Amino acid sequence: MQKELNLRLPAQDLSRDQQIKAHIAKALTLHPDKITGFNILKKSMDARQKQIYYNLTLLVYIDEPFQAFSIPKFPAKEVHRAAHEVLIIGAGPAGLYAALTCLEHGIRPVILERGKDVQQRRRDLAALNKQGTVNPDSNYCFGEGGAGTYSDGKLYTRSKKRGSIQKALETFVQYGAEPAILYEAHPHIGTNKLTAIITNMREAIIAKGGQIHFNQKITDFTLKGGQITAVQTQKGDRFNAQHVILATGHSARDIYRLLKAKNIHIESKPFALGVRIEHPQSLINQIQYKCSAEQMVSQGLAPAAYSLVAQVADRGIFSFCMCPGGIIAPAATDPGELVVNGWSPSKRNNPYANSGMVVQVDQRAAYDYLKRQYPAAGCPDPDDPLLLMDFQRRVEQVMFQAGGGAFKAPAQRLPDFVHHKKSRDLPACSYIPGVTSARLDQLLPDFTTQTLAGGLQVFGQKMKGYFTDQAILVGTESRTSSPVRIPREEKGLNHPQITNLYPAAEGAGYAGGIISAAIDGTNIAATIAGKLGLSNQ
Numbered sequence: 001m002q003k004e005l006n007l008r009l010p011a012q013d014l015s016r017d018q019q020i021k022a023h024i025a026k027a028l029t030l031h032p033d034k035i036t037g038f039n040i041l042k043k044s045m046d047a048r049q050k051q052i053y054y055n056l057t058l059l060v061y062i063d064e065p066f067q068a069f070s071i072p073k074f075p076a077k078e079v080h081r082a083a084h085e086v087l088i089i090g091a092g093p094a095g096l097y098a099a100l101t102c103l104e105h106g107i108r109p110v111i112l113e114r115g116k117d118v119q120q121r122r123r124d125l126a127a128l129n130k131q132g133t134v135n136p137d138s139n140y141c142f143g144e145g146g147a148g149t150y151s152d153g154k155l156y157t158r159s160k161k162r163g164s165i166q167k168a169l170e171t172f173v174q175y176g177a178e179p180a181i182l183y184e185a186h187p188h189i190g191t192n193k194l195t196a197i198i199t200n201m202r203e204a205i206i207a208k209g210g211q212i213h214f215n216q217k218i219t220d221f222t223l224k225g226g227q228i229t230a231v232q233t234q235k236g237d238r239f240n241a242q243h244v245i246l247a248t249g250h251s252a253r254d255i256y257r258l259l260k261a262k263n264i265h266i267e268s269k270p271f272a273l274g275v276r277i278e279h280p281q282s283l284i285n286q287i288q289y290k291c292s293a294e295q296m297v298s299q300g301l302a303p304a305a306y307s308l309v310a311q312v313a314d315r316g317i318f319s320f321c322m323c324p325g326g327i328i329a330p331a332a333t334d335p336g337e338l339v340v341n342g343w344s345p346s347k348r349n350n351p352y353a354n355s356g357m358v359v360q361v362d363q364r365a366a367y368d369y370l371k372r373q374y375p376a377a378g379c380p381d382p383d384d385p386l387l388l389m390d391f392q393r394r395v396e397q398v399m400f401q402a403g404g405g406a407f408k409a410p411a412q413r414l415p416d417f418v419h420h421k422k423s424r425d426l427p428a429c430s431y432i433p434g435v436t437s438a439r440l441d442q443l444l445p446d447f448t449t450q451t452l453a454g455g456l457q458v459f460g461q462k463m464k465g466y467f468t469d470q471a472i473l474v475g476t477e478s479r480t481s482s483p484v485r486i487p488r489e490e491k492g493l494n495h496p497q498i499t500n501l502y503p504a505a506e507g508a509g510y511a512g513g514i515i516s517a518a519i520d521g522t523n524i525a526a527t528i529a530g531k532l533g534l535s536n537q
């Protein structure tokens with residue numbers, strides 16, 4: 001017999017199967033010998049009190065042979081000679097999952113990626129961190145695996161509507177992720193493991209007859225009769241197009257400019273901008289778990305995370321992409337602009353806890369800021385679809401200047417930011433290019449500073465100890481989501497003007513994060529297969 005069971009266990013009882021079995025036996029009033037095994041269906045932590053608990057949903061096997069869950073393998077067809085081909089621009093999660101879905105339906109995916117493969121990309125990241133130089137085609141945002149490759153690899157999404165989260169996670173497991181991501185409430189992979197998983201995906205795509213072309217930045221499209229007939233790359237190569245999935249992510253400003261120049265309709269999209277905040281991880285552990293470091297170890301607790309949100313006056317502020325045990329990364333894509341983000345290894349074992357702390361930005365606020373700060377540039381067009389992108393770029397340039405070059409970042413202690421003071425010195429910080437003490441409160445747009453200052457005080461009340469001079473703010477967290485939306489038909493998922501162009505995922509404004517981008521890529525490839533009559537083959 002099999003039985004589904006919800007259990008609540010003290011954290012320290014989770015480390016051994018025998019202990020879990022004893023709890024199951026007690027809950028089901030059975031002799032432990034009758035339990036042949038169990039699979040975990042869901043696992044979440046409850047750290048609201050001093051004693052930390054795990055809530056588990058289990059599938060228990062009683063008096064019958066135990067069967068461990070087997071991970072489904074999604075079928076991939078041989079496509080070397082397939083009749084249909086899809087061009088996929090961008091090898092981020094959306095592009096890779098679109099390619100894998102094409103294989104399921106017998107369509108040949110051809111990925112064109114401006115950056116390098118994951119191994120070669122590492123050298124450009126080292127140059128960014130250590131020499132302060134950025135390669136505009138190979139950095140934390142661009143290259144194989146996309147922006148998600150050198151990340152924390154958090155795999156949770158707030159979206160439940162867009163498609164199968166389970167299938168997206170199972171695909172990660174198929175290519176090498178730990179099966180635990182299938183039941184953890186807050187699964188994550190870690191930078192060190194993501195690169196191998198992405199390599200496995202690439203090898204699987206190529207083995208079946210798909211193609212991946214690196215160092216191929218798309219710079220133009222040929223349009224005829226409301227369709228893209230070919231795409232051109234910077235190298236001068238031309239790829240004929242039957243269907244084009246545009247999965248270029250939120251940092252491909254050249255693509256937005258190209259679409260605008262070609263009169264292909266795009267819209268501005270509100271996004272969020274602010275700083276990255278970093279605390280000692282030990283402090284966040286203490287606040288969240290209310291126990292000592294030794295107790296943490298004895299209970300087998302992972303470095304603690306947090307998620308904060310508040311409304312200050314009429315503007316929202318929220319923590320974004322929190323990385324326990326992480327490192328602040330230079331995520332700029334162009335020289336002269338400063339962008340930060342965060343990543344962490346699978347063990348999350350660095351001594352810092354960092355998180356984006358960002359404020360919502362709308363067209364009106366960006367317009368007012370640009371008009372006031374850059375009068376010499378002339379009055380901005382309030383309806384320009386690239387206005388929010390320009391705002392984002394300008395703030396990033398201000399931050400680069402203030403850091404003093406070579407991607408050193410302007411930084412301020414948290415209380416100094418709120419009390420409008422320059423920090424005399426700065427605490428240790430994980431950001432490798434280095435930090436420079438600066439008045440972030442003056443460098444950021446005033447509405448951002450006001451909302452951040454108000455919100456950080458609210459968060460200090462919600463999490464006692466969070467508002468501390470051990471916390472450092474680093475500028476600027478500006479690539480939270482796309483400042484541009486590329487419209488598409490609700491059902492067909494193609495652009496309303498260009499029937500074979502499929503704007504995808506984060507860069508088009510339909511996803512935020514690895515999993516939702518992967519799901520969007522999957523949905524688009526499946527939709528194309530449906531249009532080709534291949535969906536059930």
Ligand SMILES: Cc1cc2nc3c(=O)[nH]c(=O)nc-3n(C[C@H](O)[C@H](O)[C@H](O)COP(=O)(O)OP(=O)(O)OC[C@H]3O[C@@H](n4cnc5c(N)ncnc54)[C@H](O)[C@@H]3O)c2cc1C
Pocket residue numbers: 089090091092093094095112113114115137140141142143144145146147148149150151152153154155156216217218219247248249250251252254255321329331341342343504505506507511512513514515517518
């Ligand atoms: C440092 C960092 C940490 C992050 N941490 C997390 C996390 O822990 N969890 C999470 O869910 N999300 C995280 N994110 C966000 C996540 O990476 C993105 O949401 C996700 O990658 C978006 O997927 P995408 O496929 O839409 O676009 P992207 O991943 O941005 O991929 C777009 C691809 O298109 C390519 N491209 C761009 N322009 C062109 C062109 N003209 N021609 C050819 N190719 C082009 C780029 O090189 C890139 O590879 C993080 C991002 C960063 C930068």
